Amino acid sequence: MIAYLLRRTAILLGSLVLAAVVLFVLLRLLPGDPANALLGVGATPEQIEAARRELGTDAPLATQFLRWLADVATLDLGKSLVSSLPVGPEIVARLPVTVPLTLSAFVVAVLVAVPVGVLAATRADRWYGPVLNAIAQLGIAVPAFWVGLLLITVFALRLRVLPAGGFPPDGWGDFGAAAQSLVLPVVTVALVMSASLIRYVRSATLDVLGSDFLRTARALGASPAQALWRHGLRNAAVPVLAVLAMELATTFLGAVVVESVFALPGLGGLLTRGISQHDYPVVQGVMLVSTATVLVVGFLGDLAQRLADPRLRVRP
Amino acid sequence: MSLDPETLSPPAPAGTAPRKARRRLSWHLVLGLILVLVVAGAVLVSYVWLPFAPDDTSGGRLTPPGGDHLLGTDKLGRDLFTQLLIGGRIALGTALGAVAVGGVLGVSAGLLAGFATRWLDDAAAVVLDILIAFPTLLLAMLIVAGAGASLGTAILAIGLAMAAIVARLTRVLVKQVLARDYITAARVAGVSWPRIVAAHVLPNIAPVLLVNLALQAGLAVLAEASLSYLGLGTPPPNASWGRMLFEAQATVLTAPAAALAPGIALVVLVIGMNLTADGLRDLTDPRRRR
């Protein structure tokens, strides 16, 4: 386990560096000069040259990269080309929207998906097993932003019980308003996420239901519920744990898109704005934070799976 | 991008199971193909006939559905049904383009990685794992950030992200096939590697890959719609379904059809693709039929 932990940590660190390289290279090599973007059409070559010097984009790529890495290591993500505000604090300021949105949506999705997925598998012979499965099938085909749009229409515009979007200017200082404005976004993301999660849980449960060890437990006198509870759920949890980490990452992405639907001042809004304004320090910063989060969550997911499955623990 | 739940237990290449069950067309496949073909048919028709010219604004703004305008008009006065058909071109084009890019790149890379041994094999596994850690949409946004928003960029970006997923699946499948006794037998008999790939590896992994690509096509359609909704996909005036939904959001109470039709079209196409994938899986791997 220790050896595995070391190896997996090394892979995590390697991935983080590689991710930084990929981010940097992609943003620099792709067409679209930030100096042009900064100055707009009609700038003279001299102006562009000056802007490049100021941005540091006239230096060789390797130098730029090392400079950027050094900055990142000291938590300096640069300044926005548009607003000239430092990117780091800008990102931090948006976390109070994105983090609660992602985490609550994830928790709701798991709480819905696990029982529903297990029911869809164990009650495959009743009418509601296939119905639950069909709903999940529908759910994975529905884009999150459309669900958001429909929920806004019904609950905000027609019934007028919840806000259609936005976030109180005081943030969480105005707790009630802040919580209210997150209800529909959380439901949106959770609905879409739980659909795919239900399919994983159902599939894992079906695998376990057909397993020999569950049959053994039944053959030795355990009731179907006892057998499923004592042997089934834990075994079904192992593959689900592996996808949970990935699902959390997907939830985060769903949040990024859904923030746009509800005009929430989160990371998603920052990212989309950065992309359309070619504000590459912003894009780079948000991407770096998101990718690092995804990689670390994946790391934790792998560790959790090792802990849950003794068969994985013995392998180096 | 999420994995196919059925691959939780490692996918077995076809031809391993005793084929007791008869191969049957499942209703999944039939319904899925019907849905996809309805959309594809409408798109084909749109190339020879459109109810109105795409930029014809003679219908007046926000005309309700009915009469000349089946679904009404948008806030610029353009016919919504016409827009919907053009959006279908974009959706199907994205699916085909992204699957082509992702399929060709992913399968080639996966084949090479599958044949790698020792440290090269480890390295390939790690690199593919890292690439997968970049969710499709994030990678696509990154590429759009550099290359600017256009349909081509979106297709390329989605295709590249897909390539990593396809490559990883291909690698696992190739490894499974190469571990078989008949491969060893063929090698002992002096069959060359290219022949082994053509005669044994590709036919064995093709069914599973096909199923996965069908699923990926649906995910590509969803990814393009999300990008367009965010304003990072097909630029106006081309009507991507995602873009249409963005524009309909402001007028959802006065013109609900504009907020419903593109969403329903998206769901129909994506469900069609997912059901086709399920049906193909049942067809190629009878053990997984449930």
Added chain:
Amino acid sequence: MTLLTVDGLTVGDSLVADVSFTVTAGDRVGLIGESGSGKSLTSLAILGLLPPGLPASGSVLLDGVDMLHAPERRRTRVRGRVAAVVFQEPLTALDPLMRVGRQIAEPLQRFQRLRGPALRDAVHAALDDVRLTDTSRIARAYPHELSGGQRQRVAIAMALACRPRLLVADEPTTALDVTVQAEILDLLDRLVTERGTALLFITHDLPVAARVIRDTHVMRSGRIVESGPIGSLIAAPAHDYTRTLVDSARRFDAALERTGRD
């Protein structure tokens, strides 16, 4: 006293067709047949654990309970208590995520209401009974950490921990090495003798069956084609299929002897 009465059992589309036999207390009965002959489905039907969607008719009475049609609750009460089972593949038959000791403890808790230190002692005694030494290490081990023979001993210990009156052994030695096979057969033989448990032994292997059972039924394509004491069956097989089974076993023995002499 009749423990098990199978009468006209038919499963699916003649996977098992009109099979009838009985097992009385202390009996040792064999079901012999090639794979696909329906013998394993018969064993699942006896426990009322046929895969859902597989239609079955006829009747299976296990201690008077209809294992095909009785409500699930009644069938659950009979399983383990009246009949317990050892399956062919001990690796998949044991829960991979649970320590072996806890798996053996489960039937002990259920049927003997043991708790705490008494339970722990009973687990060790159960492991001891199946001739597993170093019981405390094995109790803490996960199935994948044991050898095939050890795992099958654990599976037997679990089945016997229920104190069943009938033990159904479904190809219990097929997945094992030949030397381990012999040990497991001796163990089964000794344990059922000591406890007076009836044994229903299912196998494709005539010589293996001959070591532990007295009466046997030969199955082919879902039907019982011949029944009788195993000794007379081997001496004078009446049915063609039984004859091929006996002949091939003889040829195998002869071949073994020849290679032994060379």
